Amino acid sequence: MNNPAALPGLLGDTAARNYAHKLKLFNAFAKPEISRAIASLELKPGMRVLDAGCGTGEVLRWLSPQIQPGGIAIGTDLASAHLAAARTLASRDTWLVQADLLAAPFADASFDLIWSSNVIHHLREPSAGVVFLANLLRPGGRVAMGQSSFLPDMYFAWDARLERATNEAVRSYYRDRYQVNEKELTAVRATVGLLRQTGFRNVTANTFMIERVTPLSLEDENYLVEAIFRDTWGPRLQPYLSGEDYGELSRLCDPLHTDFALRRPDFHFLQTFTLVIGEI
Numbered sequence: 533m534n535n536p537a538a539l540p541g542l543l544g545d546t547a548a549r550n551y552a553h554k555l556k557l558f559n560a561f562a563k564p565e566i567s568r569a570i571a572s573l574e575l576k577p578g579m580r581v582l583d584a585g586c587g588t589g590e591v592l593r594w595l596s597p598q599i600q601p602g603g604i605a606i607g608t609d610l611a612s613a614h615l616a617a618a619r620t621l622a623s624r625d626t627w628l629v630q631a632d633l634l635a636a637p638f639a640d641a642s643f644d645l646i647w648s649s650n651v652i653h654h655l656r657e658p659s660a661g662v663v664f665l666a667n668l669l670r671p672g673g674r675v676a677m678g679q680s681s682f683l684p685d686m687y688f689a690w691d692a693r694l695e696r697a698t699n700e701a702v703r704s705y706y707r708d709r710y711q712v713n714e715k716e717l718t719a720v721r722a723t724v725g726l727l728r729q730t731g732f733r734n735v736t737a738n739t740f741m742i743e744r745v746t747p748l749s750l751e752d753e754n755y756l757v758e759a760i761f762r763d764t765w766g767p768r769l770q771p772y773l774s775g776e777d778y779g780e781l782s783r784l785c786d787p788l789h790t791d792f793a794l795r796r797p798d799f800h801f802l803q804t805f806t807l808v809i810g811e812i
């Protein structure tokens with residue numbers, strides 16, 4: 533692997549870190565909306581596309597058919613386990629390269645489009661990452677930066693107060709675990725500015741709404757129960773919530789409890805996926 537990052541990323545990424553399961557759950561869940569975001573790019577046969585920080589490779593698999601025949605789709609990621617998962621999905625016309633995004637081994641002006649979703653704000657210096665990616669684009673090439681949850685998610689349509697307390701607890705958890713302050717955590721919203729500051733032209737933003745009500749698909753249930761209720765919340769939030777709120781949250785997240793959120797007739801979930809596109 534080329535120049536592994538000396539320090540873990542802002543949110544703890546290293547070559548050895550593995551959250552492949554969570555990535556797979558999210559991509560299975562958000563496939564309809566991410567597919568619409570990909571379609572909005574109007575890719576053409578023969579294009580060369582890089583997925584920078586491709587994770588477990590689902591998006592690479594969806595990008596590839598859009599550029600056939602003759603296109604090349606390459607995925608690159610820091611984490612060995614994520615790439616191992618991506619390899620199991622890769623088709624014959626996709627390539628995977630383990631590398632730090634800031635040292636990815638490609639010649640300047642190699643790509644027509646670089647897709648990078650939920651990655652750039654994991655770097656300690658997002659602008660250095662964007663500048664590096666800009667150099668990999670041919671003149672007139674585009675970067676497409678995806679970011680989920682630009683807008684606050686709606687989990688509990690029936691209780692904004694508990695939702696606010698839960699979100700605050702998640703922020704406190706991140707602040708303590710990774711020593712990132714709230715300003716750094718909300719920097720995800722600055723993707724438009726980030727592209728403009730780094731020389732991209734014709735910057736546009738388009739937010740795709742991920743909206744679910746019951747009945748849910750298996751993919752929706754798996755993501756919400758495992759990735760959100762168990763892993764993002766769960767016992768790790770206990771120190772950050774009052775006993776009463778933690779008890780209520782636990783009951784809402786427990787599939788065996790009568791209060792389980794996904795059995796409520798008023799369950800209504802909203803999350804956003806924003807695609808910011810810029811041209812070099």
Ligand SMILES: C[S@@+](CC[C@H](N)C(=O)[O-])C[C@H]1O[C@@H](n2cnc3c(N)ncnc32)[C@H](O)[C@@H]1O
Binds near residue numbers: 634649
């Ligand atoms: C939140 S995940 C998103 C993965 C994928 N783009 C997706 O949407 O499913 C962030 C990914 O960025 C990778 N990553 C973090 N820092 C990186 C770096 N410096 N160079 C390359 N990849 C990095 C992580 O290993 C992880 O796979």
